[in-house]
């Protein structure tokens with residue numbers, strides 16, 4: 152649905168991504184040279200492979216794969232050199248490396264091995280060692296199974312059932328089963344957004360893999376720090392997926408001391424220089440596919456809401472919400488949209504569309520009337536900005552919100568993520584006007600968010 156947000160939402164989203172990338176937290180360091188162990192995991196290695204294959208098929212549909220055999224062979228060759236190292240567990244996983252046309256500096260590896268490299272990464276790397284560094288680091292995430300480890304930890308109770316039905320062909324495969332739990336492949340997917348602990352482990356194991364393949368591991372840390380120093384428009388997705396665990400270069404230097412190999416091949420091969428020239432000459436991706444991060448946008452599925460809450464304080468009320476959601480302020484402090492970053496998108500005219508989340512605001516009725524009357528007037532106004540909005544059920548419920556009487560009306564509209572959308576309107580008569588909150592999610596996913604929405608409603612306090 153389209154909320155009444157007058158400010159441009161796009162800029163706020165951008166600023167948020169940068170803020171995320173800049174954050175840095177002290178972490179508990181593993182002892183350099185000690186073994187890197189994979190964490191707790193409810194998936195089997197075969198399920199990692201299955202999940203990765205399904206997800207890779209989805210990525211291939213959404214990205215533009217570079218049509219240049221020389222470049223693809225080159226990426227595959229470096230990938231093979233690294234992933235055939237015993238530390239990468241090549242017997243268990245099916246590594247594959249694909250170059251996709253996308254100017255942003257990024258690369259990502261799906262569980263089980265399929266990895267995708269953006270042309271922007273090749274463009275930004277100063278030598279083959281840096282490219283190998285990113286690949287080695289991604290391979291380490293695969294080998295340590297960080298994606299499914301994170302999903303396992305976050306959805307401890309639901310995962311075994313989801314895995315069982317996925318294996319038995321319960322519809323949609325593993326990707327479909329995870330989507331039902333709200334775990335998607337979109338930007339900020341829990342599968343691809345790593346913790347700082349996972350990062351330091353991937354640096355350590357990635358360094359070991361690089362060293363074994365003949366690359367100087369320090370290039371990996373240098374490249375990450377270079378991205379951090381540059382910041383800018385093209386880096387943030389990689390940095391927010393792979394947060395700096397703190398002093399990467401020093402940590403990798405300490406790790407290297409434990410490796411048998413001390414001398415490495417020269418970094419700048421003629422082949423690398425030629426590949427960079429080839430990339431520079433590639434045509435741009437077709438616009439329909441170039442939007443956002445290749446393969447990671449528009450999946451229409453959000454990360455599960457966090458169980459820790461934070462509070463939004465407006466001038467006349469306050470509300471708690473999951474701390475991995477954001478509050479996007481409207482034209483006044485009391486007008487706010489709260490939701491997962493991926494749940495709020497811009498339509499063709501640049502207007503914000505809320506697909507997941509809650510819209511809070513005041514409406515000033517044209518005349519004095521009771522709660523039901525002013526609610527009906529508000530609905531007429533909402534329908535004028537959302538022409539496809541309908542009243543889904545004529546029955547309205549009376550509840551208490553923040554100690555006041557409230558009316559709940561079920562509305563429906565078209566979701567910006569496709570299909571039907573449920574919009575639950577909650578209205579409260581307040582001295583400032585008609586306070587309202589609209590809880591928004593695609594119809595098929597509303598039930599999964601009901602608990603969060605309920606907690607948000609119950610947390611409302613009027614001043």
Ligand SMILES: [Zn+2]
Pocket residue numbers: 288292345349350353392393394
């Ligand atoms: Zn990482």
